[in-house]
Amino acid sequence: MNIPAKPWTKKHLPKRILAIRLQAMGDTVITLPYLQQLRNNLPNSVQIDLLTRVETEPIPRNLVLFNKIYSIAGKRNLKVQLFFTLLLLPKLILRQYDVIIDLQNNILSKLVRKILRPAAWSEFDRYTPISAGERTRCTIEAVGLGKNKSTNKFQLKSNLGAKDILIKYGWDGKKDLVVLNPAGVSETRNWPIIYYADFAQLWLKDFPQTQFIVTGLPFIALKAEWLKKQLGHNLISIVGNINVAEAFSILQYAKFVLSEDSGLMHMAWVSGIPTFALFGSTRSDWSRPLGEHTDFFDSSDLECGNCMQGICKWGDTRCLTRYTPEIVFESAKKLIRKVQIISS
Numbered sequence: 001m002n003i004p005a006k007p008w009t010k011k012h013l014p015k016r017i018l019a020i021r022l023q024a025m026g027d028t029v030i031t032l033p034y035l036q037q038l039r040n041n042l043p044n045s046v047q048i049d050l051l052t053r054v055e056t057e058p059i060p061r062n063l064v065l066f067n068k069i070y071s072i073a074g075k076r077n078l079k080v081q082l083f084f085t086l087l088l089l090p091k092l093i094l095r096q097y098d099v100i101i102d103l104q105n106n107i108l109s110k111l112v113r114k115i116l117r118p119a120a121w122s123e124f125d126r127y128t129p130i131s132a133g134e135r136t137r138c139t140i141e142a143v144g145l146g147k148n149k150s151t152n153k154f155q156l157k158s159n160l161g162a163k164d165i166l167i168k169y170g171w172d173g174k175k176d177l178v179v180l181n182p183a184g185v186s187e188t189r190n191w192p193i194i195y196y197a198d199f200a201q202l203w204l205k206d207f208p209q210t211q212f213i214v215t216g217l218p219f220i221a222l223k224a225e226w227l228k229k230q231l232g233h234n235l236i237s238i239v240g241n242i243n244v245a246e247a248f249s250i251l252q253y254a255k256f257v258l259s260e261d262s263g264l265m266h267m268a269w270v271s272g273i274p275t276f277a278l279f280g281s282t283r284s285d286w287s288r289p290l291g292e293h294t295d296f297f298d299s300s301d302l303e304c305g306n307c308m309q310g311i312c313k314w315g316d317t318r319c320l321t322r323y324t325p326e327i328v329f330e331s332a333k334k335l336i337r338k339v340q341i342i343s344s
Contacts, residue, residue: 013046017046166236215242277294
């Protein structure tokens with residue numbers, strides 16, 4: 001992997017570092033374990049700031065990690081983003097950054113770097129077919145401030161009342177919490193909803209002291225309602241009732257997460273929670289969760305796999321439907337046992 005970079009070569013440490021990530025929530029979350037490790041490796045005298053988007057700032061803003069967070073509006077409209085970036089530039093110029101770690105590598109991030117003219121910089125590799133986490137790690141290392149790795153030990157500024165929220169919506173405060181996340185954005189990323197109910201029933205037979213959680217954006221509300229009818233008091237639905245920072249705090253109480261490819265899946269594995277991911281059309285080589293506490297099924301072994309299409313050309317999303325609840329449950333148990341062995 002070739003990371004474009006101008007490494008830091010001065011004998012003294014830099015005073016200020018700016019990390020840039022302007023993509024979706026999941027992509028931003030992926031950078032956090034590596035930026036946290038960078039923070040851990042440097043003295044507090046070195047300030048680390050983040051430039052991101054308004055939609056993706058809530059989780060980073062609740063972490064004791066960054067000195068300053070700047071965010072641009074404009075959602076996914078590049079022209080509007082450019083306008084707000086230009087408005088923000090005077091503040092960034094005044095910060096006098098010594099190092100810029102460009103974890104986005106697009107027109108806007110390049111513009112910011114070239115105008116700020118840092119002494120050292122590195123640029124994210126967008127295309128090499130390896131995980132985004134590994135590419136993030138390499139980008140941070142390429143700037144010349146030492147080795148980097150992932151850490152899942154974050155300090156939250158506030159837990160945002162996560163436990164109270166869980167109890168409000170039905171947690172008894174004692175049972176283990178397992179997250180079910182049927183939140184893939186297209187049909188080719190969706191495991192059948194009936195499979196989730198069957199998986200939950202299998203889980204309850206082996207682990208009866210469990211309650212399940214479904215949380216996320218309103219677009220999965222109908223799925224959450226259906227699961228609630230099937231599982232009754234065994235399922236807590238918080239769909240549409242919390243923000244993304246609260247969802248991240250709530251995840252810290254989970255014992256296990258079963259998820260389609262989504263931002264919540266990335267929020268889970270970067271937190272060190274045992275996470276099993278279900279990839280349909282998505283390229284798992286780019287998006288897979290990392291670490292001994294994760295596992296996944298994907299479509300890479302199929303001729304039509306990794307198609308990245310929103311609609312299955314066969315009409316049956318066979319890349320996911322072939323993984324039955326029984327298969328996923330047995331794999332989930334193996335992952336749980338492995339994590340227990342590692343932790344003991």
